Amino acid sequence: MSFDQAVLETCDLTISFGGHIAVNNVSCEFSRGSLTSIVGPNGAGKTTWFNLISGQLKATSGQVRLFGEDITGLGPARRSDKGLGRAFQLTNLFPNLTALENVRLAVASRHRIGHVFWQMASQRRDIADRALSYLEQVNLARRADTLVAALPHGDQRKLEVALMLALEPEVFMFDEPTAGMSVDEVPVILDLIADIKRRQNKVILLVEHKMDVVKSLSDRIVVLHNGELVADGEPSEVIASPIVQQVYLGASEQRVDDGEVASHD
Amino acid sequence: MMNQLLSGDAPRSGILTAVLLLIVISLAFGPFLFPGTRAFSTLGTICVFIIVVSAYDLMLGYTHIVSFAHTMFFGIGAYGIAMATDGMGNSFGAIASGLAGALILSLVLSLLLGLLSLRVRAIFFALVTLAVAFAFLSVVTQLYNLTGGEDGLRVRVPRELGPAFRPFDQPLPGFSVTRLITALVSDPGNPLQAFKGAIYEFRFTGRELMYYVVFFLSAGIFLFLLRLVNSPFGRVLQAIRENEFRAEALGYRTVYYRTAVVILSALLATVAGATFALINRYVNPENTLNFELMVFILLMSVIGGMGTLYGAVVGVALFTLAQNYLQDLLRWVGGYTEGIPLLAQLTGPDRWLLWFGLLFVLSVYFFPTGIVGQFRLWAGRRRRPT
Ligand SMILES: Nc1ncnc2c1ncn2[C@@H]1O[C@H](COP(=O)(O)OP(=O)(O)OP(=O)(O)O)[C@@H](O)[C@H]1O
Ligand SMILES: [Mg+2]
Numbered sequence: 001m002s003f004d005q006a007v008l009e010t011c012d013l014t015i016s017f018g019g020h021i022a023v024n025n026v027s028c029e030f031s032r033g034s035l036t037s038i039v040g041p042n043g044a045g046k047t048t049w050f051n052l053i054s055g056q057l058k059a060t061s062g063q064v065r066l067f068g069e070d071i072t073g074l075g076p077a078r079r080s081d082k083g084l085g086r087a088f089q090l091t092n093l094f095p096n097l098t099a100l101e102n103v104r105l106a107v108a109s110r111h112r113i114g115h116v117f118w119q120m121a122s123q124r125r126d127i128a129d130r131a132l133s134y135l136e137q138v139n140l141a142r143r144a145d146t147l148v149a150a151l152p153h154g155d156q157r158k159l160e161v162a163l164m165l166a167l168e169p170e171v172f173m174f175d176e177p178t179a180g181m182s183v184d185e186v187p188v189i190l191d192l193i194a195d196i197k198r199r200q201n202k203v204i205l206l207v208e209h210k211m212d213v214v215k216s217l218s219d220r221i222v223v224l225h226n227g228e229l230v231a232d233g234e235p236s237e238v239i240a241s242p243i244v245q246q247v248y249l250g251a252s253e254q255r256v257d258d259g260e261v262a263s264h265d
Numbered sequence: 266m267m268n269q270l271l272s273g274d275a276p277r278s279g280i281l282t283a284v285l286l287l288i289v290i291s292l293a294f295g296p297f298l299f300p301g302t303r304a305f306s307t308l309g310t311i312c313v314f315i316i317v318v319s320a321y322d323l324m325l326g327y328t329h330i331v332s333f334a335h336t337m338f339f340g341i342g343a344y345g346i347a348m349a350t351d352g353m354g355n356s357f358g359a360i361a362s363g364l365a366g367a368l369i370l371s372l373v374l375s376l377l378l379g380l381l382s383l384r385v386r387a388i389f390f391a392l393v394t395l396a397v398a399f400a401f402l403s404v405v406t407q408l409y410n411l412t413g414g415e416d417g418l419r420v421r422v423p424r425e426l427g428p429a430f431r432p433f434d435q436p437l438p439g440f441s442v443t444r445l446i447t448a449l450v451s452d453p454g455n456p457l458q459a460f461k462g463a464i465y466e467f468r469f470t471g472r473e474l475m476y477y478v479v480f481f482l483s484a485g486i487f488l489f490l491l492r493l494v495n496s497p498f499g500r501v502l503q504a505i506r507e508n509e510f511r512a513e514a515l516g517y518r519t520v521y522y523r524t525a526v527v528i529l530s531a532l533l534a535t536v537a538g539a540t541f542a543l544i545n546r547y548v549n550p551e552n553t554l555n556f557e558l559m560v561f562i563l564l565m566s567v568i569g570g571m572g573t574l575y576g577a578v579v580g581v582a583l584f585t586l587a588q589n590y591l592q593d594l595l596r597w598v599g600g601y602t603e604g605i606p607l608l609a610q611l612t613g614p615d616r617w618l619l620w621f622g623l624l625f626v627l628s629v630y631f632f633p634t635g636i637v638g639q640f641r642l643w644a645g646r647r648r649r650p651t
Contacts, residue, residue: 077519
């Protein structure tokens with residue numbers, strides 16, 4: 001087994017929504033221990049690409065491969081079982097359950113106990129304890145018993161990340177994890193991502209608009225524009241490349257690395 | 266211990282606990298408290314329908330699947346027993362093979378329905394179940410030679426479950442609650458006489474034996490379902506109900522869970538149908554397959570409170586009592602309204618459904634979460650007064 005073998009690959013991945021091609025022939029490989037940032041302006045197709053990888057959308061053509069296996073035909077649940085973890089850009093939780101119950105569902109899925117009907121859920125202290133430990137990791141332990149619908153937006157974003165951590169995936173897909181968070185909350189999530197990168201030999205994909213974040217965390221940057229992959233490489237190279245300057249700033253003179261790349265928040 | 270038995274899902278309301286205790290005690294000691302064949306059959310019906318409605322609640326209340334095919338599975342169980350005993354004689358072997366055949370047929374049909382819920386959603390699924398149930402009803406009515414058509418079939422039970430079987434030599438003592446109350450109301454000055462008059466003797470026969478089989482089966486199935494909805498499996502059902510898209514993204518293949526629920530609910534309805542055949546000893550389309558019966562099951566779920574399971578017990582008890590005794594009440598009222606043109610029309614005994622409908626509309630209006638939901642709401646308010 002070579003070190004560089006791709007964990008995740010998309011091959012000529014394409015999807016069109018009634019003629020509008022949102023992701024166009026995107027081929028890309030991701031190997032272990034790397035953090036790749038995916039950048040591009042609003043509507044570039046980043047989230048759609050993620051949806052194709054994690055199975056929420058079915059590709060019009062092309063393939064998704066995980067550990068060499070073609071998973072294009074599988075639904076999201078099977079892909080999750082195989083190790084694709086996804087945190088959604090638009091918070092997508094169980095609003096009328098508590099924060100702890102939300103994470104507990106993820107832990108129970110990871111431990112494959114969803115079919116267990118003869119035990120009381122409350123008897124599985126092990127599951128609850130693990131769930132609580134993930135809440136602690138995102139600084140939400142004190143909110144364990146709060147209904148998700150009653151949580152502030154920033155806390156819901158953190159919970160979204162906690163659910164993915166609880167799945168213990170091989171591939172972490174963060175879709176703008178810090179969007180809409182207050183300034184003092186952002187470091188919690190960024191430290192967490194840095195921590196996963198340092199301690200686990202996994203694949204991390206990060207969609208992020210804050211360029212300083214992207215620069216400091218990534219090993220590699222992939223640029224999407226109008227559904228096409230327009231640049232891919234070392235962070236400093238990609239940011240300096242003329243095409244990126246053009247994609248992001250058009251006529252403007254300002255350079256990308258001065259701050260935020262897109263009109264977000 | 267109690268917590269284990271109820272799977273940590275207590276009634277959570279004082280009044281509800283009292284009502285449930287009253288129902289459980291009445292059912293557990295039924296033959297010793299309520300003499301007469303009518304009361305006996307009411308008790309049996311309640312036990313059978315607690316299985317039917319709690320299985321339906323698993324589907325409707327806990328998983329939000331609307332199916333109108335529940336009576337079909339109930340009918341399959343009932344006809345399975347009736348046809349098997351009709352063809353093979355009144356042996357336990359016939360009962361076993363009738364039940365086995367019915368369960369297999371229900372399994373196949375519910376599996377198909379469950380997989381269908383993968384393709385079509387909510388309202389279309391409900392319509393398909395309705396169509397399937399109607400088709401089944403007309404097949405049963407048509408196949409006169411096998412099913413007796415509209416006339417139905419008598420069920421010949423083994424001797425051990427019939428009135429000829431006497432497990433005890435002596436008659437057993439009973440204490441008639443109904444007689445006691447009637448006596449106390451009509452002659453309040455003489456409680457001692459009332460108590461004495463309430464004591465009676467009755468023969469414990471195979472029929473009573475069968476009743477207790479149904480009672481314990483019903484209790485067992487109810488506790489099993491209570492465990493199921495509070496298990497990790499039940500939590501997944503809750504997740505699917507809340508946000509199916511997210512449940513799927515977390516790795517739960519929601520169609521499997523939904524199919525499992527449809528199948529389990531169907532099999533339990535089949536078992537209930539089988540016990541109904543044995544305790545009622547007469548099966549026809551009207552008492553097992555009718556659309557009216559399906560509506561009654563729906564009403565019992567809604568009145569009791571969906572998604573609580575306890576609601577099934579309360580709903581069934583209340584509905585069955587109303588169905589059996591509202592007519593008496595109306596007949597009694599009718600005695601006074603005779604001759605008054607419109608009122609006499611409205612209080613005829615066959616108008617019970619009209620009055621029940623009115624009670625239903627009022628109860629849904631005032632208790633949208635059902636009786637159990639309302640009791641729990643009151644209990645919650647008392648605990649946290651604001
Ligand atoms: N289900 C859909 N049906 C039709 N069009 C869609 C659908 N999903 C996405 N699109 C279109 O595909 C394009 C890419 O959208 P996508 O959400 O992937 O962009 P993005 O890069 O994630 O943008 P943002 O930075 O705003 O999150 C957009 O033009 C969008 O309107
Ligand atoms: Mg997006």
